[in-house]
Amino acid sequence: MEIASYKNNWSYPTNVRVGAGRLRELAQCCQQLGMQAPLLITDPGLAALPVVEQALQVCRDGGLQVGLFSAVKGNPTGSNVSDGVAALEAGKHDGVIAFGGGSAIDAAKAVALVARQSCSLWEARNPATVDASLMLPVVAVPTTAGTGSEVGNASVITDEDNHTKRIIFHPRMLPAIVILDPELTVGLPPKLTAATGMDALAHNLEAFLAPTFHPMAEGIALEGMRLVKEYLPRAVRNGQDMDARLQMLVASSMGATAFQRGLGAIHALSHSVGALYDSHHGLLNAIVMPYVMQANRPVIEAEMARAARYLGLPHSDFNGMLDWVLDLRAELELPHTLAEIGVDDTQAVLIGEMSAKDITARTNARPLDAADYQQLFLNALTGKL
Numbered sequence: 001m002e003i004a005s006y007k008n009n010w011s012y013p014t015n016v017r018v019g020a021g022r023l024r025e026l027a028q029c030c031q032q033l034g035m036q037a038p039l040l041i042t043d044p045g046l047a048a049l050p051v052v053e054q055a056l057q058v059c060r061d062g063g064l065q066v067g068l069f070s071a072v073k074g075n076p077t078g079s080n081v082s083d084g085v086a087a088l089e090a091g092k093h094d095g096v097i098a099f100g101g102g103s104a105i106d107a108a109k110a111v112a113l114v115a116r117q118s119c120s121l122w123e124a125r126n127p128a129t130v131d132a133s134l135m136l137p138v139v140a141v142p143t144t145a146g147t148g149s150e151v152g153n154a155s156v157i158t159d160e161d162n163h164t165k166r167i168i169f170h171p172r173m174l175p176a177i178v179i180l181d182p183e184l185t186v187g188l189p190p191k192l193t194a195a196t197g198m199d200a201l202a203h204n205l206e207a208f209l210a211p212t213f214h215p216m217a218e219g220i221a222l223e224g225m226r227l228v229k230e231y232l233p234r235a236v237r238n239g240q241d242m243d244a245r246l247q248m249l250v251a252s253s254m255g256a257t258a259f260q261r262g263l264g265a266i267h268a269l270s271h272s273v274g275a276l277y278d279s280h281h282g283l284l285n286a287i288v289m290p291y292v293m294q295a296n297r298p299v300i301e302a303e304m305a306r307a308a309r310y311l312g313l314p315h316s317d318f319n320g321m322l323d324w325v326l327d328l329r330a331e332l333e334l335p336h337t338l339a340e341i342g343v344d345d346t347q348a349v350l351i352g353e354m355s356a357k358d359i360t361a362r363t364n365a366r367p368l369d370a371a372d373y374q375q376l377f378l379n380a381l382t383g384k385l
């Protein structure tokens with residue numbers, strides 16, 4: 001352990017406390033934001049592990065009246081958010097600790113956004129309806145390395161009534177303080193480490209390929225991909241590798257910082273399949289990634305060559321990148337087709353339509369319509385690369 005043993009404090013893209021053991025500063029972070037009674041929001045799986053009790057104890061030792069809300073689903077729903085708001089009101093909480101994977105952090109950010117507003121969660125999708133002065137402060141503590149939600153100004157919440165994933169966005173949703181502590185991710189099993197790590201790769205890759213002018217985000221995306229290449233296999237092989245764990249947390253934050261530039265068809269497709277089948281977001285991205293690369297191939301050859309050179313791949317061209325992604329998936333023992341995770345073709349038309357309408361489709365490297373997405377889905381279902 002070398003990098004992880006140092007304490008680093010970054011103020012970009014928000015205040016980030018980086019290093020092993022920094023969870024011990026949680027109470028201090030809450031106090032810095034004026035909280036006396038934070039509500040820690042997480043998922044039930046994590047709530048059963050000692051790490052949540054440890055976080056609560058740090059808060060109690062710091063003199064905080066901390067509460068716990070742990071009823072957040074894997075793909076968080078609108079009712080998860082309203083239940084969280086009810087818990088927040090019942091406990092008279094004045095801030096939120098967003099603790100866990102992307103789902104828990106997304107739900108927690110949405111709770112902090114909407115709790116004191118007069119508008120509903122879905123109405124808050126229009127930032128103009130939100131009174132920013134009423135938003136509650138958030139400290140975010142990721143326990144997986146993938147979504148980067150801790151440095152994002154949006155949440156993805158499933159609308160159960162319409163079986164669709166909706167994006168709630170507000171510039172002030174970016175948590176004011178983030179703790180990146182690799183000790184919190186060492187317990188993540190290899191399969192989840194792999195799937196969440198591939199989400200980080202998908203963010204960096206799609207941000208890099210988005211057809212928008214944002215060279216700063218482009219630079220971050222390139223280095224984010226390099227960190228995934230160097231450290232994801234290490235983190236999957238040896239979960240105790242603290243430096244690899246920390247570098248993947250950073251790669252994850254970089255992906256979400258970079259995707260201000262936009263995402264693309266990997267996410268458009270995985271959002272719709274995820275909404276209908278409730279499958280793991282990172283796993284879906286890992287599966288559909290090479291098929292989407294092929295679909296975009298006519299317009300991304302030059303960018304792929306540039307990325308391949310930066311990553312030091314044996315072949316500095318599109319095929320070099322495609323082979324790297326395929327080899328990485330195989331090395332991490334991730335599936336090659338959607339059929340392998342129980343998805344079928346019964347909703348192919350609907351998936352095509354939903355994907356084309358997904359907000360991330362707007363910044364895909366080239367425009368794809370519903371028929372294109374349907375074909376792309378069928379390719380990923382059956383392994384037609």
Ligand SMILES: [Zn+2]
Pocket residue numbers: 147199202203267281285
């Ligand atoms: Zn993602």
